[in-house]
Every structure is written in structure tokens, then in C-alpha cells.
């Protein structure tokens with residue numbers, strides 16, 4: 001499968017995963033296209049579409065938490081930021097992405113972490 005076809009396939013699959021989680025693709029199509037292309041490259045290299053904006057940990061458990069879409073593993077953190085780290089996905093209620101940014105976990109109020117499973 002060539003890169004363009006795989007990007008389309010990943011987009012189709014990822015849409016089905018993130019939609020019930022309350023997320024959608026970033027409306028910035030150029031950014032989405034770029035990130036999906038990076039993921040296809042990572043998938044070709046590692047066999048798995050890992051996160052394009054995070055360094056890969058050495059341990060398997062850490063790596064598995066960075067398989068896209070990693071939203072379930074970092075749910076409270078992303079819900080607070082209204083986006084995932086790469087901004088590939090944003091909350092469904094986001095209409096203006098200009099104010100979105102990565103927020104370090106240390107800057108997020110403890111109350112945002114209800115389940116306590118968001119430690120990286």
C-alpha cells in the first residue's frame with residue numbers, strides 16, 4: 001500500500017476510534033495530512049503507527065501508550081488541553097484551534113485527573 005492510500009486508511013480507522021471518545025480531526029487539513037504522513041513513516045519503520053510528536057520510550061509499556069490514537073491513556077490530560085499533544089485530534093466542541101497548546105502535566109490541576117491513570 002502506498003503512503004497516500006495508507007494515510008487514507010489510517011484516517012478512516014482513527015476516525016472510528018476517536019469519535020466515540022469525543023474527539024475529531026483538527027480542522028487544519030495541512031497539519032492532519034503532515035502528521036498522518038509521519039505516522040505512516042513510523043508504521044513502515046516499526047510496524048505500528050506511533051505518535052509523531054513524542055519520543056519513543058525504550059520500554060514496551062511506554063511505547064504502547066504512544067500508539068495513535070493514544071487518547072485513552074492520556075484522557076484527562078487531553079481533555080484539559082482540549083487536544084492531543086500533536087493536535088492531530090481536538091475536542092469535538094473546539095471551533096477555534098488558535099488557542100490550543102501543549103500543557104505540561106505539572107501545570108494541570110490535580111482535580112483534572114479523576115482516575116489517576118494519566119502519569120506518563
Ligand code: SF4
Pocket residue numbers: 035050051052053066067068069070071084085086087088089
Ligand atoms: S498525541 Fe495525538 S497524534 Fe500523538 S499518538 Fe496521541 S493521539 Fe496520536
